[in-house]
Amino acid sequence: MPLPHTDAALVEVVEAKGSTPREAGAAMLVTADGIVGTIGGGTLEWRAMRAARALLSRGEDEARLRVPLGPEIGQCCGGYVTLVLRRASEADIERLEAVEARATRLALLLFGAGHVGRAVARAVHPLPFDLRWIDERPDACTGEALVIHAANPLTEVEAAPAGAAYLVLTHSHARDFELCEAVLRRGDAAYLGLIGSATKRARFVKGLEALGLDTKELVCPIGSATIRDKRPAVIAALVAAELIAVMNKKTGGAKE
Incomplete structure (x- = not known):
């Protein structure tokens, strides 16, 4: 997994209820022009990417996003996820790289x-x-x-x-x-x-x-x-x- 050399936001699933594409603890890094890792793809991931880039552009440190996985986003999982978005530190980047490599x-x-x-x-x-x-x-x-x-x-x-x-x-x-x-x-x-x-x-x-x-x-x-x-x-x-x-x-x- 390549480490981004620009500002990056860490998007982490902190709560997953019902049927969800990824479990709590799943995370990805978002930069202005790419992503590393995945929280499940689809509209959920697109929304998270958009929110993470907005956080970076505004210069904010952290935000929280709750996404129901229902018809309003074109999905039928039936559950919901809560995401925490924050400006990624070097430690965050290295931790995600290590976890992804070890777990998969x-x-x-x-x-x-x-x-x-x-x-x-x-x-x-x-x-x-x-x-x-x-x-x-x-x-x-x-x-x-x-x-x-x-x-x-x-x-x-x-x-x-x-x-x-x-x-x-x-x-x-x-x-x-x-x-x-x-x-x-x-x-x-x-x-x-x-x-x-x-x-x-x-x-x-x-x-x-x-x-x-x-x-x-x-x-x-x-x-x-x-x-x-x-x-x-x-x-x-x-x-x-x-x-x-x-x-x-x-x-x-x-x-x-």
Whole structure:
């Protein structure tokens, strides 16, 4: 998030009642020619931007704005928000940058650069994940700027940050098993997804539990328990949605 180098107003949701696009604590910075962050978009955000710029132009320090989210602003949420607008300090700017970065990103290790791996990488790349995409085959890494060649991908599991998510989609069932074992031995994964069928899951569960590992967090098949579609792009879309749900749970989610 770039820090503004001109006067900025901090707009913060201090109260949110009923159905609202963002929760109390959500904030954004408004300058004369741009914004950083969001309080939910739409007419609510437009009104807040206009009020914040008026505050800056008048040289005021603080204002308060209560906005009902009803037909009068073209919305049907049914709730209301109370906003506090104030001239932003450097501390406000740095705090917002830190909060946004911490609350909205999840470390994701993606193992495998086959058809599904490539589709998943494309699907999650614009989303709020810190993606580390790994394959041990040098030829699989050509033509993809994002993929990292790792001769021993198990070292990537060892070096991963606590609370990371893992997707295991390699070319080898044996390597898949080793990666799942390494992740489960760490015991701190936010998510462990394994590509494969229910039969593959049953075999892996049997082998992993024989090693004394708890497999209840192993997700296989990945993406959806009800939608059966083997097209890589569809699998990728379903997996991305699954990961967003994991991240939302991990970070507390957006409250209505």
